[in-house]
Amino acid sequence: MNSASPSLSPQAANFWLGDEQALPERPPVKPGLTQEQGLAAYRLMLLIRRFEEKAGQLYGMGYIGGFCHLYIGQEAVVVGMQMAIGEGDQVITAYRDHGHMLATGMEPKRVMAELTGRRHGYAKGKGGSMHMFSVEKNFYGGHGIVGAPAPLGTGLSFANKYRGLDRVCLTYFGEGAANQGQVYESFNMASLWKLPVIYVIENNHYAMGTAVERGSARAEELYQRGSVFGIPGEQVDGMDVAAVKDAGDRAVARGRKGEGPRILEMRTYRYRGHSMSDPAKYRTREEVQEMREHRDPIDLLRKRILEEGTVSEAELKEIDREVRAVINEAAEFAQQDPEPDAAELYTDVTA
Numbered sequence: 001m002n003s004a005s006p007s008l009s010p011q012a013a014n015f016w017l018g019d020e021q022a023l024p025e026r027p028p029v030k031p032g033l034t035q036e037q038g039l040a041a042y043r044l045m046l047l048i049r050r051f052e053e054k055a056g057q058l059y060g061m062g063y064i065g066g067f068c069h070l071y072i073g074q075e076a077v078v079v080g081m082q083m084a085i086g087e088g089d090q091v092i093t094a095y096r097d098h099g100h101m102l103a104t105g106m107e108p109k110r111v112m113a114e115l116t117g118r119r120h121g122y123a124k125g126k127g128g129s130m131h132m133f134s135v136e137k138n139f140y141g142g143h144g145i146v147g148a149p150a151p152l153g154t155g156l157s158f159a160n161k162y163r164g165l166d167r168v169c170l171t172y173f174g175e176g177a178a179n180q181g182q183v184y185e186s187f188n189m190a191s192l193w194k195l196p197v198i199y200v201i202e203n204n205h206y207a208m209g210t211a212v213e214r215g216s217a218r219a220e221e222l223y224q225r226g227s228v229f230g231i232p233g234e235q236v237d238g239m240d241v242a243a244v245k246d247a248g249d250r251a252v253a254r255g256r257k258g259e260g261p262r263i264l265e266m267r268t269y270r271y272r273g274h275s276m277s278d279p280a281k282y283r284t285r286e287e288v289q290e291m292r293e294h295r296d297p298i299d300l301l302r303k304r305i306l307e308e309g310t311v312s313e314a315e316l317k318e319i320d321r322e323v324r325a326v327i328n329e330a331a332e333f334a335q336q337d338p339e340p341d342a343a344e345l346y347t348d349v350t351a
Helices: 010-017 035-060 075-082 098-103 108-115 149-162 181-192 219-224 241-256 285-295 297-308 313-336 342-346
Strands: 090-092 169-174 197-203 233-237 262-267
Touching: 035 075, 035 098, 035 108, 035 241, 035 297, 035 313, 075 098, 075 197, 075 241, 075 297, 090 149, 098 108, 108 313, 149 169, 149 181, 149 197, 181 197, 197 219, 197 241, 219 233, 219 262, 233 241, 241 262, 241 297, 297 313
Parallel strands: 090 169, 169 197, 197 262, 233 262
Antiparallel strands: none
C-alpha cells in the first residue's frame, strides 16, 4: 500500500506528505517485524481499538462521566513504541491515554473500572479517564494539563540519569501541546544534560478542533522543534506500526548510549472527536472515511500479515473474537464492581 492513496483528498494527502507534492508510486514496504511480533502487535492494537469502542458505548450509556478522549485510529503509535523499549523503561502521556495504559500491560478490566469510577480501578475510582497510573507497569499518567508530560517526563529521565539507571522515558504529547512554553524549557534541560528522554509528538492533525496548520507555524515539520537546542528529530508514519517501531528502536538506542533526547513526530489520525462531547464538525465525514479506508493502522498490518501467507484470515478473526471476549468481560466487571467508600475522599491526598 502506498503511503498516500491517489483517492485521498488534497487536504488529507498534504497532511501525510508534509507538502503539496504527490508521493511517487512505490512497491509496498514489508513490515520490519517478525511473524511473532506482527501478531503480537495486531492483537494489542485490536485490544486498544475494541476497548475504546466499548468505552464509547459505556459513556453513551452513562456509566462513564466527565471527559473521555478515545484513541481510535492512533493505535500503531503506542504499540510500535512499546515494542521498542524494555523492562524498567517509563511511559508518561496526556489525557488521550487509554491506549498507552493497555500497551504497558495494565489490565483492561481495571482500566475500565477506573473509567466507571469503581473501587478496583487503578486510581481506586478517583482518577477517571485522564488521571490514572501504575508504578508497577512504569506508567506515570495520564495528565489533563496540556503540555504537562514534557517537564514530568524530562524529570523522570533526569532521575534515571542521576541514579545511574539504564532507562529511557517515552514522553508523549500532542501537536497542540507542542506549542506550550514548558515544552521548550524541557527541551533545553534535556539537551543540556543529555537526558535519556524520547519526546513523541502524536500529531493527529487537530488540536481539539483546530487544524495543525492553523495553530502552528511551520506545521509540516514539528519534528524540528528541538533543533535550536541540538535535539535531532524525525517524522514517522504513525499509522504504520513497523515504521514506528523502527524509529523507536533508533531513538531508544541513542538514549541508552548517553547521546541525549530525540523527537519523534508521529503523523497519525484520530477518527473520533477530541473528546466524547465533540461533534467534530470542523472536518468532513469524507475526510475521516478516506483515512479509515486507506490508512487504518490495523487494516494495514492485517493485510501485511496475510501477504506473508503464514497466517490465515480465519486465525486473525479468532484473535478478534478472543479480544472482544476480554473487553466484554472488562466492561461487565466495570459495571458490577462497587463504588469506592466515601472515606476514600481523604486518602492519597498527600504522600
